[in-house]
Amino acid sequence: MTKPIVLGVFDGLPSQTMPSVHSIAPSNVPSTVRSSEKNPNSNPSKCIDSFRDDYAFLSNFAYSPIRVNGQSYATVEHAYQSAKTKNPAEREAIRTAWSPAQAKRLGNTCTKRKDWEDIRWEVMYLLCKAKYKPGSPLAAQLIATGDAQLIEGNYWNDTFWGVCKGKGENHLGRILMTIRNELKENL
Numbered sequence: 001m002t003k004p005i006v007l008g009v010f011d012g013l014p015s016q017t018m019p020s021v022h023s024i025a026p027s028n029v030p031s032t033v034r035s036s037e038k039n040p041n042s043n044p045s046k047c048i049d050s051f052r053d054d055y056a057f058l059s060n061f062a063y064s065p066i067r068v069n070g071q072s073y074a075t076v077e078h079a080y081q082s083a084k085t086k087n088p089a090e091r092e093a094i095r096t097a098w099s100p101a102q103a104k105r106l107g108n109t110c111t112k113r114k115d116w117e118d119i120r121w122e123v124m125y126l127l128c129k130a131k132y133k134p135g136s137p138l139a140a141q142l143i144a145t146g147d148a149q150l151i152e153g154n155y156w157n158d159t160f161w162g163v164c165k166g167k168g169e170n171h172l173g174r175i176l177m178t179i180r181n182e183l184k185e186n187l
Contacts, residue, residue: 046148049163057141058150058176061100064138066130075100076127081107083123084116121171124161128175134186142180143187150176 051059060076073079077100082091090110097103113119132139150173152162159168 046146047151048145048148049151049153051152055145057138058145058152060128060172064131066127068127068130071095075103076124076131078103079127080124081110083127084112084120085110086113087111124172125175125178128172128179132176132179132183134183139183142176143183145180149173150180 048055048058051062056062057064060080063074064076066073066076066079068079073082073095078095078097081097081103082094084107085091085094087110090106094103094106094110097106132142151170152158152172154162154164157164161170161172162168163170163173
C-alpha cells in the first residue's frame, strides 16, 4: 500500500514523508525549476512538446492515484485543484470529481485560499514528486525520457504551466525535468 504524503496545504499537519508546502521557500526548491531559463540538463535537440499519446503519462490529467493526508486522488490535477481551497466541502467535491477536467472546473470556481498564488508552484512540485516517487513505474517512464526537454504544449492558453503558440513559462515541464534529474541522481 502506498504511504500517504502529508501536505500542509490541506491541514497544516507536519509531514513525515514530505516537507510541508509552508516549509519550502523558493530558495529551498531546485533552482532549475524556478528559473525562467531552459533546464541546462535537458537536450534541446530532443524535445517532447506534447504530453499526449506516448507521453500522456506526463500530463496531470493522466490517471495516477496519489494519497494525500489519507485521501486518494485519481490524478495530480484532482489533488492540485483541491489544494486551492481550505473549504472541506469544496475540497471533497474536487477530490471526487468524475474527471480531471471537472476537477479543474471546480478548482477554478472554488473559494481560493488567500496564499494560493504564493504556494501554487510548491504544491505542484510536491504533488509531481509524489506521482513520480522513486522506484515506481511512472518514475521509470520519466527517467526513460532521457535528457529530452519536456514542454507542456497546449492549446488552452496556459502559459504559466505550459507553452501555447510558442509562448509560455513551462513551469510544469521544468518541474518534471528537475524531478527526472533528482531520480537519476538517486539511482
